[in-house]
Amino acid sequence: xxxxxxxxRIGVRRGLIELKQSLRSYTDLAGMLFPSAILLVxxxxxxxxTIGTTGFSLGAATLPSSIGMSVAFGGLMALAQSMAVERxxxxxxxAKATPNGMQAYLISKVFSVSVGSVIGLLLLxxxxxxxxxxxxxxxxxxWLLLALVLLIGLVATMPLGAVxxxxxxxxxxxxxxxxxxxxxxxxxxxxxxxxxxxxxxxxLAQVFPIYWxxxxxxxxxxxxxxxxxxxxxxxxxxxxxxxxxxxxxAGLILAPVVLRRMAxxxxxSNMERLRExxxxxxx
Amino acid sequence: xxxxxxxxxxxxxxxxxxxxxxxxxxxxxxxGTNDVLRGIDFRAERGEVVALLGPNGAGKTTTIExxxxxxxxxxGDVRVLGVDPAKGDEAWRARLGIVLQSWRDHGKWxxxxxxxxxxxxxxxxHRTWDVDELIEVVGLTEHALKKIxxxxxxxxxxxxxxxxxxxxxxxxxxxxxxxGFDPAVRREFHELVHRLSDEDTTILLTTHDLAEAEKLADRxxxxxxxxxxxxxxxxxxxxxxxxxxxxxxxxxxxxFVHATTEATKFVHDLFKQYGDDVEDLxxxxxxxxxxxxxxxxxxxTNQLEVAR
Numbered sequence: 001x002x003x004x005x006x007x008x009r010i011g012v013r014r015g016l017i018e019l020k021q022s023l024r025s026y027t028d029l030a031g032m033l034f035p036s037a038i039l040l041v042x043x044x045x046x047x048x049x050t051i052g053t054t055g056f057s058l059g060a061a062t063l064p065s066s067i068g069m070s071v072a073f074g075g076l077m078a079l080a081q082s083m084a085v086e087r088x089x090x091x092x093x094x095a096k097a098t099p100n101g102m103q104a105y106l107i108s109k110v111f112s113v114s115v116g117s118v119i120g121l122l123l124l125x126x127x128x129x130x131x132x133x134x135x136x137x138x139x140x141x142x143w144l145l146l147a148l149v150l151l152i153g154l155v156a157t158m159p160l161g162a163v164x165x166x167x168x169x170x171x172x173x174x175x176x177x178x179x180x181x182x183x184x185x186x187x188x189x190x191x192x193x194x195x196x197x198x199x200x201x202x203x204l205a206q207v208f209p210i211y212w213x214x215x216x217x218x219x220x221x222x223x224x225x226x227x228x229x230x231x232x233x234x235x236x237x238x239x240x241x242x243x244x245x246x247x248x249x250a251g252l253i254l255a256p257v258v259l260r261r262m263a264x265x266x267x268x269s270n271m272e273r274l275r276e277x278x279x280x281x282x283x
Numbered sequence: 284x285x286x287x288x289x290x291x292x293x294x295x296x297x298x299x300x301x302x303x304x305x306x307x308x309x310x311x312x313x314x315g316t317n318d319v320l321r322g323i324d325f326r327a328e329r330g331e332v333v334a335l336l337g338p339n340g341a342g343k344t345t346t347i348e349x350x351x352x353x354x355x356x357x358x359g360d361v362r363v364l365g366v367d368p369a370k371g372d373e374a375w376r377a378r379l380g381i382v383l384q385s386w387r388d389h390g391k392w393x394x395x396x397x398x399x400x401x402x403x404x405x406x407x408x409h410r411t412w413d414v415d416e417l418i419e420v421v422g423l424t425e426h427a428l429k430k431i432x433x434x435x436x437x438x439x440x441x442x443x444x445x446x447x448x449x450x451x452x453x454x455x456x457x458x459x460x461x462x463g464f465d466p467a468v469r470r471e472f473h474e475l476v477h478r479l480s481d482e483d484t485t486i487l488l489t490t491h492d493l494a495e496a497e498k499l500a501d502r503x504x505x506x507x508x509x510x511x512x513x514x515x516x517x518x519x520x521x522x523x524x525x526x527x528x529x530x531x532x533x534x535x536x537x538x539f540v541h542a543t544t545e546a547t548k549f550v551h552d553l554f555k556q557y558g559d560d561v562e563d564l565x566x567x568x569x570x571x572x573x574x575x576x577x578x579x580x581x582x583x584t585n586q587l588e589v590a591r
Contacts, residue, residue, distance in 0.1 A: 090388040099377035267353040
């Protein structure tokens with residue numbers, strides 16, 4: 001008889017199979033490498049500038065911020081997009097028709113998005129460590145904090161990503177979500193210190209998880225002296241944990257409701273409608 | 284996020300005992316003010332193959348989706364394997380097989396990989412098919428390592444069937460199973476259905492192909508306007524309708540054709556009149572298609588009269 005552990009094992013196996021498929025596909029590999037490559041090039045161009053009066057390279061300071069951003073993107077967008085696509089192509093319906101299928105499906109998504117985030121993180125951090133000086137990579141504390149921020153960031157963003165993915169029937173609309181995401185990145189102090197922005201912009205940015213993920217990553221990977229550039233001249237770790245936890249709680253309350261509703265509506269005739277719509281799009 | 288969908292621990296899944304595999308009484312479905320199902324009653328016993336026929340919009344898909352637990356009904360009493368599908372847990376689901384009209388899901392997966400994975404969901408509950416044997420049964424052995432998106436339409440459909448039965452279901456739902464099959468593959472598929480029903484699998488299928496229904500089903504149910512207008516074996520249905528038979532014969536080398544609802548009497552009269560001169564006699568009973576068309580038309584005419 002089945003236990004939760006069995007389902008979890010099936011879900012992880014499912015995630016591993018899909019990961020193996022991604023690693024063998026050139027398009028998927030390019031999709032993984034490309035964003036990191038672009039970000040690194042951007043950072044190289046910013047290497048000459050320094051932050052405020054610290055004399056610290058803006059390029060190096062952007063590296064941790066970008067890692068925070070890519071964790072948020074993975075949790076929100078990668079999950080939402082793959083759910084929207086797999087809902088349309090019938091993967092979710094098949095999961096529903098299979099005992100414990102929906103649970104295993106979600107576990108596989110949690111697994112693959114987490115692994116994807118770690119890969120994305122390493123693709124930025126490893127080359128970054130060679131390209132930029134001054135990162136605080138030597139201490140155990142840095143790595144522990146990095147792991148903590150990564151974990152709490154994933155828990156804060158994945159349930160929201162699942163909600164977004166469940167809300168959009170059409171994968172194209174889910175893709176449109178990239179635009180507000182880009183806007184959020186623009187105001188979240190990823191590519192410049194937020195303390196230099198207008199006050200209202202600062203307040204707005206601090207509502208969303210991206211700013212806090214960037215801040216947490218900077219706290220983990222930059223020398224302590226750089227906190228003078230941050231709002232309030234502090235890394236504000238307590239606030240960072242509180243805000244991200246608040247998003248996690250909101251997501252974890254909302255996601256089960258939305259996902260159950262989505263799962264309930266999944267049926268063959270519903271699928272057929274989505275499929276016909278998609279066919280019209282293709283032609 | 285693992286607890287997102289409520290998890291049922293080792294649900295006992297209430298045994299069906301000697302009750303029917305499917306029991307439906309007074310099933311109704313209403314969307315807004317539109318009655319899609321207006322009180323359906325039927326049963327299916329262990330090992331029985333039941334075909335659900337009916338014009339588009341008759342409520343076939345709605346009925347099947349309610350039985351699969353994919354759709355909530357408006358009213359009526361429904362038991363599938365002894366359990367109300369609206370409350371069926373995962374242990375119950377493990378006893379069902381659903382052949383989906385798939386499209387392009389799992390395109391990057393290999394055939395064998397996919398079936399091994401699907402089987403693993405059922406393994407905690409009961410014995411599953413041996414995947415390689417199953418692949419052979421559905422004729423995909425030489426494609427076992429192919430990616431699913433490289434399969435032809437018919438091959439893909441056979442994979443769907445394999446996914447539906449890999450968990451050795453007690454009850455199998457087949458929605459339009461052979462659309463896009465060539466005749467040889469269709470015949471193999473029919474043999475598979477017979478084999479499953481010999482192993483006591485109950486099968487509920489929908490089809491537009493009346494010859495297929497006649498060949499596969501022990502019982503045929505015709506659905507029209509949200510009610511069951513006929514229920515019986517193909518023979519029973521055609522007797523019930525007394526459709527016209529076609530009588531052909533030759534006398535002195537001349538060929539005659541006559542349509543009649545009383546073929547036996549007509550042939551008797553024929554011999555009385557011409558005796559030994561009657562040659563090449565052929566009597567063709569109305570096909571299931573004739574019966575079906577007659578039934579649906581009679582039902583629709585009645586509906587119109589009621590409306591007036």
